[in-house]
Amino acid sequence: MQVLRGNIVHAPALGELEALEHGFIVLDDDGTIVSVCPTLPEEYAALPVVDYGDSLVMQSFADMHLHAPQYPMLGMGMDLPLLEWLNTYTFVTEARFSDNDYARRIYKKLAADLIRNGTTRVVMFSSLHTDATLILMEELERAGVTGYVGKVNMDRNCEGLLETTEESKRETLRWLDACDRFKYVKPILTPRFTPACTDELMEWLGKLAEERGLYVQSHLSENQSEIAWVRELHPDCRQYWETYDKYGLWKDHTVMAHCVHSDARECAAMRDANVVVAHCAGSNINLCSGVSPIRKMLREGIWVTLGSDIAGGAALPMYRVATMSIRASKIKRIESSWREEFLTVPEGYYLATSSGHRYFGAKDGFAVGDKLHAIVVSDADFTEAARPLSVSERFERAMYMMSKDSIVSVWSEGRKVL
Ligand code: GUN
Ligand code: FE
Numbered sequence: 001m002q003v004l005r006g007n008i009v010h011a012p013a014l015g016e017l018e019a020l021e022h023g024f025i026v027l028d029d030d031g032t033i034v035s036v037c038p039t040l041p042e043e044y045a046a047l048p049v050v051d052y053g054d055s056l057v058m059q060s061f062a063d064m065h066l067h068a069p070q071y072p073m074l075g076m077g078m079d080l081p082l083l084e085w086l087n088t089y090t091f092v093t094e095a096r097f098s099d100n101d102y103a104r105r106i107y108k109k110l111a112a113d114l115i116r117n118g119t120t121r122v123v124m125f126s127s128l129h130t131d132a133t134l135i136l137m138e139e140l141e142r143a144g145v146t147g148y149v150g151k152v153n154m155d156r157n158c159e160g161l162l163e164t165t166e167e168s169k170r171e172t173l174r175w176l177d178a179c180d181r182f183k184y185v186k187p188i189l190t191p192r193f194t195p196a197c198t199d200e201l202m203e204w205l206g207k208l209a210e211e212r213g214l215y216v217q218s219h220l221s222e223n224q225s226e227i228a229w230v231r232e233l234h235p236d237c238r239q240y241w242e243t244y245d246k247y248g249l250w251k252d253h254t255v256m257a258h259c260v261h262s263d264a265r266e267c268a269a270m271r272d273a274n275v276v277v278a279h280c281a282g283s284n285i286n287l288c289s290g291v292s293p294i295r296k297m298l299r300e301g302i303w304v305t306l307g308s309d310i311a312g313g314a315a316l317p318m319y320r321v322a323t324m325s326i327r328a329s330k331i332k333r334i335e336s337s338w339r340e341e342f343l344t345v346p347e348g349y350y351l352a353t354s355s356g357h358r359y360f361g362a363k364d365g366f367a368v369g370d371k372l373h374a375i376v377v378s379d380a381d382f383t384e385a386a387r388p389l390s391v392s393e394r395f396e397r398a399m400y401m402m403s404k405d406s407i408v409s410v411w412s413e414g415r416k417v418l
Helices: 068-073 082-098 100-116 130-143 165-181 199-212 224-233 241-245 264-273 281-286 294-299 318-335 345-352 354-360 391-401
Strands: 002-013 016-027 033-037 049-059 061-067 119-125 146-150 185-187 217-220 255-258 276-279 303-306 374-377 407-412
Touching: 002 345, 002 354, 002 391, 016 345, 016 391, 049 391, 049 407, 061 068, 061 255, 061 276, 061 303, 061 318, 061 354, 068 082, 068 100, 068 119, 082 100, 082 224, 100 119, 100 130, 100 407, 119 130, 119 354, 119 407, 130 146, 130 165, 130 185, 165 185, 165 199, 217 241, 241 264, 264 294, 281 318, 294 303, 294 318, 303 318, 303 345, 303 354, 318 345, 318 391, 345 354, 345 391
Parallel strands: 002 049, 061 119, 119 146, 146 185, 217 255, 255 276, 276 303
Antiparallel strands: 002 016, 016 033, 049 374, 374 407
């Protein structure tokens, strides 16, 4: 067992922040949290202490939607809306991942950058390439990133990057067979989005999810042209979500990225099925998709999490994604003539941490019985404030100001990985 000492900050509930000045986290041998306390109980006094001094010890981040093979196009090509953006930039970039050496280089860097920026859990899209997907999973596991990765299924409407329906099925099975060797990174079924998958493939994936007890991730109601296209492709479905529901893909723990244009009926369907929204504010603005009504979703009891959605999103660090989500919520406030509330910093932080970690079975905040997922943040470099700051104030400033250089240590699944 061991003890971590520092200024502990965590989000035990939406909108709640607990800050323990010079507090303690007691860990079991396997990195499970035994106690979170303001003073160290006598029974733990003899344990070795990792002293993080005046630094902040915070929950690490969960990125609930990102595209690994789009990392090479980060910060580029954001002058087109979704469907044109996919056809012009995205598919050609992803096509490069037929080259395993290239995949190895990019994915090694991505995995290292995730950890350096404090992201220890992900729900991630790979490309359609089985071998590159396995390389991605290897590199994540090696770096200490945990979570779910999906080989993408896409057998129609994607120029320059297509698999046949038969290939898609065969490669999905080959990929799943090879996933047994990973301990911390698990497979998730990943139909790209309704326009990219034939009915036959969707039906097959729904059955596979059911047979093997697999989770599902995809995209939903991101852009108006996309929604209109889905309506043409599935005239029997009243709304986009029903094209997933029809094939058994709309179920508990299904992650749906974006949901920018989801109305009350689509939102009710999310809540009833325990579908998870991955809100990707930066991407939605970059591709001029819109601003998702996150506040309303939270009020309606929908499970909302955050995603970087690189490379629609141009920032991998989840502290940037969290503050971008706060900004986007303020756009909603402006648009609603100040009727809608914006997200507070503790709320943005909760969505970027606890709400995502729950997907992996964790409880909210630093909870006894959970494996430690934490970052240690030093703000020693920041400008001297005009007065002494509380730990909560220092946390708020760190959320807006930190960079990867501020993150001095990272714990993932109970292990120190940086
Ligand atoms: N919809 C289908 N594919 C994609 C993608 O790669 N990025 C985004 N943002 N939306 C999508
Ligand atoms: Fe996406």
